[in-house]
Structures are given as structure tokens and as C-alpha cells.
Amino acid sequence: MNADEIRRAYLDFMTERGHVIIPRSPLVPKDDPTTLFTGSGMQPLLPYLLGAQHPAGTRLADSQTCLRVQDIEEVGDNRHTTFFEMLGNWSLGDYFKQEQIPQVWTFLTAKVGLDPDRIYVSCFSGDPKNDIPKDEESAQLWTGLFQEAGVSSDQVDVGTEEHAAAVGTGGARIAFYGKKNWWCRGGKAEDMPVGEPGGPDTEIFYLFPTVEHDPTFGEHCHQNCDCGRFIELGNSVFMEYRRTETGFEPLPKKNVDYGGGLARIAAAAIDSPDVFRIGLLWPIIERLQELSGRSYEDETVSMRVIADHLRGATFLAVDGVMPGNKAQGYVMRRLLRRAIRFAFDLGLEENFFPQIIPTIAEIYEAHYPEVGEHAEYVEKVLVKEEQAFRRTLRKGLKQLRAYRGTTVTGAELFVLYDTYGFPVELSTEEAGRQGIVVSETWRDEFDEHMTAQRERSQRSTTLHV
Numbered sequence: 001m002n003a004d005e006i007r008r009a010y011l012d013f014m015t016e017r018g019h020v021i022i023p024r025s026p027l028v029p030k031d032d033p034t035t036l037f038t039g040s041g042m043q044p045l046l047p048y049l050l051g052a053q054h055p056a057g058t059r060l061a062d063s064q065t066c067l068r069v070q071d072i073e074e075v076g077d078n079r080h081t082t083f084f085e086m087l088g089n090w091s092l093g094d095y096f097k098q099e100q101i102p103q104v105w106t107f108l109t110a111k112v113g114l115d116p117d118r119i120y121v122s123c124f125s126g127d128p129k130n131d132i133p134k135d136e137e138s139a140q141l142w143t144g145l146f147q148e149a150g151v152s153s154d155q156v157d158v159g160t161e162e163h164a165a166a167v168g169t170g171g172a173r174i175a176f177y178g179k180k181n182w183w184c185r186g187g188k189a190e191d192m193p194v195g196e197p198g199g200p201d202t203e204i205f206y207l208f209p210t211v212e213h214d215p216t217f218g219e220h221c222h223q224n225c226d227c228g229r230f231i232e233l234g235n236s237v238f239m240e241y242r243r244t245e246t247g248f249e250p251l252p253k254k255n256v257d258y259g260g261g262l263a264r265i266a267a268a269a270i271d272s273p274d275v276f277r278i279g280l281l282w283p284i285i286e287r288l289q290e291l292s293g294r295s296y297e298d299e300t301v302s303m304r305v306i307a308d309h310l311r312g313a314t315f316l317a318v319d320g321v322m323p324g325n326k327a328q329g330y331v332m333r334r335l336l337r338r339a340i341r342f343a344f345d346l347g348l349e350e351n352f353f354p355q356i357i358p359t360i361a362e363i364y365e366a367h368y369p370e371v372g373e374h375a376e377y378v379e380k381v382l383v384k385e386e387q388a389f390r391r392t393l394r395k396g397l398k399q400l401r402a403y404r405g406t407t408v409t410g411a412e413l414f415v416l417y418d419t420y421g422f423p424v425e426l427s428t429e430e431a432g433r434q435g436i437v438v439s440e441t442w443r444d445e446f447d448e449h450m451t452a453q454r455e456r457s458q459r460s461t462t463l464h465v
């Protein structure tokens, strides 16, 4: 199955199981000024997980477009992108673990056809300090499924000697982690206000034995090791407790939140530890190879970054964001300008967006008709931004190189921003590449200049009215 087929199969599977398919929320949350982007399927549904009645009922599912700027540094590895689709399903006080764990297992093994022997999971080890028990129930359900499939089902507490030994022999099927597998708003059980709901989560990983463990990430590989040998496909949060004055008590109405990465499931389906090999990304990489005459093998990171950033910016434009100096617009500008900078390394020094954007639109228009409908507009917005930055990119890079041997100050970074249109994160990243030292206090200095400029421009607009 390819990614489009997996998305369709998922939504059909959930429909068969009584779920109502809800439309994706836009990348910019509607009534939530606290966050710039929709970063998970759960985010738009939080009010309902906290008790509000959802008009579509108690069983919901969707494919949610997400943007995580916090993952931008991760882009370049085999599994993180800033933009991605999360397959989600929710039980709002309806079914619980007994139904959800076998449900996701059936989808991944029977529908998508993943190898049961390469599925590994993590469960919550409990939190004695806060008096929250170990999630034995989830572990037992997983054990039953693994046994039925005829694969090992050993359990181990991560971090113990027993764990180290197990990892040495290929890893434990069910690994228990502490805080990592606890979900609540804010993340920490001890900081939860009285009445606040929370619960354990169980994560599902796929093992890629061809990827060698990288010891820089730790002596032993395990489910949550960052080396990329295990790829997290998804996780289920079981909201089952409520904070009390003295500890935790069971919630009368328990919820499930499941989120799985479409790209990663699709990569597992073609036995590729590299998500960029799937049909939603590979055509973009192919275009980049054609345009640059370079190979993906030689230019892996640059091509991954460009493909991801242009796809993210395309969806931002579809959802009404314009490149700009503030908030969402600034992030969009940063993505586009960073893509242009990386393309420079591939020898793509002339405008190339018009050769890429239509490929992105083609990939997505069948499932997201709005992408096809706005294709021309999107291209116009992105191309305009490319032309604007192209004019100053070379000069800006030259200016930055002139700082070699000195310590770049926040004031100088501001000049790069103001005169050459370099988002400050791009300048500091570039300085890093060139071995140029950046002053430790650059952020404060830069912000001061920024504030001063805003005040100046406000004053001049008031004078003119």
C-alpha cells in the first residue's frame, strides 16, 4: 500500500468501526492564540477530551495536517519533517484500551501488512512519587497480541541492568518508560492542578534491522533511541486519571487519543527507514535531482530540507498564510528562505520554485482538493517570496562571510535581517557553517534593534495620519 492508500484504508477502517470522519483543521488554529500552528490531531480536539460534547459523537477519526517548527532542526534525519499528516482516532468516554490496542494492531498488521515481529512497543512504568500505577493492562493486551502472532513478548524496565542485557540480545518487545509515557497538559504529573485529567500512553515502533545503532546516542539501542533504528509509528494516550488533593483517582469517563504518522507508516509499508522514499515526498526529491543534476545519495540532507520546507510552505499558503515578519508569516518566510539557501548548495542559484510547486500540488490534490483549487495562487505567493529573497541572498552571504575572524554581534545580525532579508535563525545557522563566532548576547541585542525599529515605524505611521 502507498501513502494515499493507507490514508484511505485508515479512514475506511475507522468508519467501519463506528467512527465519524471529521475534516482536518487548518494549520493555523482558529480560536487559539496560545499557539501558532496545529501540531497534532489532538490539539483541535482538546476541548472535547476535557469534557465538551462533540457534535459528531463519541468516536471520531481524521487525517490531520500538522506543522511542528520545533522539529525544524530534526529535518534531515530519516523520519522528521516540519509538515506531516497525523492519522488520528478518538474515543470520548466510549471504548478504552481493550478495544483500542487490538484496533491499531489490526490496522497495522492486517490492513497495512506490517511484520508483527518488527513491531515493538513502550508502556508506562508507573510513577511511585505521585502514586500512579504501572500500566499493566496495556502491557497485557500487547502480550496477548504478540503471543497470538507467534512473536516474542518479553517485558523490561528501561534503564535497568536487565534492560541492558535484553537490548544486547535484540531488545525487549515491551519496554516500560517513566515520564516519557505519561500524558497530561504541561507534561508533568506533579504540576497538574486538582481536577486535571491525565494518563499513560503506549507507543508503537517499527524496527529497521538494516539501520545500524549509532553509539553516539547511547550504549544500547531501544525503542526511544534517537539513532533511527526504531521508528515511532504512533501512540495512544489513555486519559484515565484525575488529579486530587492527595494523588490520583480514576476518571468516570475515560478517553482515548491515538495519533500515528502517515509518512512513517507508509515508509514501514515499503520497508524503508527513510520517509522521503514514500510517494508523498519522493516525486519532490526526484524533481530536485533532475533540476540540480545531483543525486539524493550525495545531497540527502539538503534535498530533505528543501522538499519538506516547500511542502510545508505550500500548505501554509493553502491555509491562507502569507510570508511576513510576524507570527505564522515569519515561520513561512523562514521555511522558504531556508529552502532557497539549501538549494544554493545544490547549485540551484536561479529561481526554481515554479518547477517544484506543481509537483507538490499534484501529490496532494486528490485527497485535499483545496490544494488543487488554490494551486495557482499558492505558486504566485511562493514565487514572489523567492524572487524577493533571490535578489539579496548572494549579497547577504557575502556580507556574512566578511565577518569571518570577528565575533558577529546582534546589531550585525539585525543588518542582515533588515537589509538582506535573512531570518535571524538562518544567519546564525549560516555562521555556524562558516565557522563564524556569534556573540553570546546576540539575541538581546537583536531584539533591541527590532523593538527600536518597530517603534520608529509606528511613530512614522502616526505622523502620517
Ligand code: ATP
Binding pocket: 040, 068, 071, 079, 080, 081, 082, 083, 084, 086, 232, 233, 234, 235, 259, 260, 261, 262, 263, 264
Ligand atoms: P518522535 O519521538 O519521533 O519525535 P513524537 O513522540 O514527538 O515523535 P507524537 O507527538 O507522539 O510524536 O505524534 C504522533 C505521531 O506523529 C508520531 O508517533 C509520529 O509517527 C508522527 N510524527 C511526530 N512528529 C513527526 C514529524 N516531525 N515528522 C513526521 N511524523 C511525525
Ligand code: MG
Binding pocket: none
Ligand atoms: Mg517529536
Ligand code: MG
Binding pocket: 232
Ligand atoms: Mg516520541
Ligand code: MG
Binding pocket: 203, 232, 234, 235
Ligand atoms: Mg510520541
